[in-house]
Amino acid sequence: MDVGLTIGDSIDRAANTIEGFDLAEFSIVEGVDPATIDADRLQDVLESADADLCVHLPFKQVVVTPVPEINEAICTSLGRLIEWAGEVGARKAVLHGTARNPHETDLRPLFAEQLEAIGAVGAEAGVELVVENVGHQKRGLPLSVLGDLAEETNTAVCFDVGHAYMEDGDDGVDRFLSRYGDLVSHLHVHDARSRGDTHIPIGAGEIDYGIVAEHLGGFDGTVAVEVFTDDRSLLDDTARRIQATLSG
Numbered sequence: 001m002d003v004g005l006t007i008g009d010s011i012d013r014a015a016n017t018i019e020g021f022d023l024a025e026f027s028i029v030e031g032v033d034p035a036t037i038d039a040d041r042l043q044d045v046l047e048s049a050d051a052d053l054c055v056h057l058p059f060k061q062v063v064v065t066p067v068p069e070i071n072e073a074i075c076t077s078l079g080r081l082i083e084w085a086g087e088v089g090a091r092k093a094v095l096h097g098t099a100r101n102p103h104e105t106d107l108r109p110l111f112a113e114q115l116e117a118i119g120a121v122g123a124e125a126g127v128e129l130v131v132e133n134v135g136h137q138k139r140g141l142p143l144s145v146l147g148d149l150a151e152e153t154n155t156a157v158c159f160d161v162g163h164a165y166m167e168d169g170d171d172g173v174d175r176f177l178s179r180y181g182d183l184v185s186h187l188h189v190h191d192a193r194s195r196g197d198t199h200i201p202i203g204a205g206e207i208d209y210g211i212v213a214e215h216l217g218g219f220d221g222t223v224a225v226e227v228f229t230d231d232r233s234l235l236d237d238t239a240r241r242i243q244a245t246l247s248g
Contacts, residue, residue: 086125177215
């Protein structure tokens with residue numbers, strides 16, 4: 001199991017926080033030309049910390065719409081970013097599981113087609129596509145729908161524990177991991193409270209991480225601590241907690 005940090009789109013944040021972690025998850029901002037990203041500096045920062053790279057594809061870009069021409073453009077745009085990720089040595093690319101209307105059942109077969117097309121670009125580039133649960137958001141597919149589509153398309157999952165809790169509490173975490181835990185290749189870990197606080201250090205919120213341990217004990221994938229702070233003591237504590245949780 002490799003444990004790292006999400007760093008947003010800030011190479012400075014990576015330089016200040018990534019030492020001692022196994023990987024950094026770098027976010028590609030919507031609309032950015034990857035040629036404008038200082039890839040040499042990013043790679044220098046990671047090499048000096050002996051850390052690997054994962055990327056997060058643009059947060060606001062939906063995966064599917066009812067319009068074929070738009071869907072084709074989405075695949076082209078995301079494919080270009082994944083190809084760049086492969087060129088800079090990224091291991092995984094995280095994609096939010098979103099649709100213009102996630103409750104429109106007619107879009108689900110199209111979503112599967114989009115996942116397969118984007119995943120094929122990733123395979124060609126040597127980057128594993130992992131689809132992330134964001135069902136607590138307006139355009140996010142519900143947990144069970146995302147799991148079914150990932151299973152159908154043989155797409156790995158980035159399971160965001162806090163997002164699942166915000167969508168459906170500890171029961172939602174338990175149900176998803178009971179049914180789809182074998183699809184999980186990448187984890188986003190943080191804590192949350194039902195009143196809306198999220199991306200806080202593990203132990204500061206309400207999530208029962210014992211449920212995660214029950215289903216993912218011995219996990220051998222990648223983990224990104226997604227706590228919105230640069231305080232190394234808090235980041236290190238969450239990293240130690242998730243390592244202890246998943247070590248069994």
